[in-house]
Amino acid sequence: MVSSELDFKEAFSQEALTIENIITLKNQVYTTKENYEIFEKNVKELRSSISKADNTEGKENTLILGICLWIAGKQEEAIETLAELKSGKIACYFLGKCHQELKDYEKAIDYFERSKRTDTEEFEILIDIVETQRLSGDLQNALKSIQELSNTYDNEANLHYQWAHCLDDLGEYEDAVTHYNRALEINPAHPNSLFRLAYDYDLDGEDEKALEYYEKCINNSPVYTNALINLGLLYEDTDNYEKAISCYETVLQSNPNHETARLFLRDARAGISMLYDEDKVKKQGKETEVLNIPISDFELSVRSKNCLERMNIKTLDDLTQVTEIELLSYKNFGETSLTEIKNILNQKGLRLGQAVDEMKQAEVFIDADTGGYEGNLSKSISEIEFSKHCRKAIEKTGIETIGELVSKTETELLQKSFQHADIDEIKNQLDELGLELYSGNDKG
Helix, strand or coil: CCCCCCCHHHHCCCCCCCHHHHHHHHHHHCCCHHHHHHHHHHHHHHHHHHCCCCHHHHHHHHHHHHHHHHHCCCHHHHHHHHHHHCCCHHHHHHHHHHHHHCCCHHHHHHHHHHCCCCCCCHHHHHHHHHHHHHHCCCHHHHHHHHHHHHHHHCCCHHHHHHHHHHHHHCCCHHHHHHHHHHHHHHCCCCHHHHHHHHHHHHHCCCHHHHHHHHHHHHCCCCCCHHHHHHHHHHHHHCCCHHHHHHHHHHHHHHCCCCHHHHHHHHHHHHHHHHHHHHHHHHHHHHHHHHHCCEHHHCCCCHHHHHHHHHCCCCEHHHHHCCCHHHHHCCCCCCHHHHHHHHHHHHHCCCCCCHHHHHHHHHHHHHHHCCCCHHHHHCCEHHHCCCCHHHHHHHHHCCCCEHHHHHCCCHHHHHHCCCCHHHHHHHHHHHHHCCCCCCCCCCCC
């Protein structure tokens, strides 16, 4: 468990300037939003101090700034900053990390090789070289390196994690699980191994085991972002949108600029709205069943039945379409018949004139909504009953309102990986609103 207290100065003191301490600092930075803000403040102060420092102090601060830029995920700027210091082993190591994350694996390995030392950090550098070989697809050389390292470092969880990942990539899943479990024997909280086991179970459709391992993974500090994202998606698959939202919000608390978490958070919130809409549809379905009940199903006096037949009122729905005044104005329809009918409707939660009143309210709403048509353009996508797949496709393009959606052509949506079924669904929903996708004829 990583300490949540951020000690920027301690991590970069000359006595503490080690790879291990810097990795610990990185983990602390992403533990809380407050730590991230403290870190950004220190980086800002560091930038302003570099121009004022003498040559020796300037180099030290430039090294620290380069490392901080790597921590912040600004690899290209970090490379530019660290380039003038590449004769130093720590600078070389973090240049290696930057190039690895930018998928320039040949340069990454070159810098890692140049950063090798004869002290206790030798294993960390060697395992980074192995990881880079694996990431580049050179699995055979990665496994060869791992087997050589196992003679000395068999009790290192990271060694067995990389071993398992290589086997995973080769499709040797049973052997991979053996090494993931070996890593967890050495370190039961090893986040990468917990995540990969969860991920593999997720792909195999073993949701319960996947949930178990994702939840173990996120109990570690710092936040394991990918585990939270995938756990959130699993919760969404079971319509547990509240837990999904909690996962995405946790990511954003430590990393406010995480775009994927922002996108999925919007989707999960829309999911809650969709669940509400589904419940609403079910409720409406039940109400329709009630409204369609024929009058003949109820015991009414002969006079009441005859009057209703002459008025062509056959169902409860028909009764909600007329008012008390209209009924009483009909020949031979009296207060006794009116009371009978009111009692019947009351049993079903209905009343005379109900449909008429609802229609009037709807008309008022449309008038208030700038004529209905224009008002629809400002509606949020979450207010429309799209399927889950179609909604995700829309939101992944950054479209948030109906107005933004109708500004797109069918061709533009297909180019953004929408399926034809999604396009048909969008057209149907827009048609109900009296709208359509942009034809593109006016584009010049």
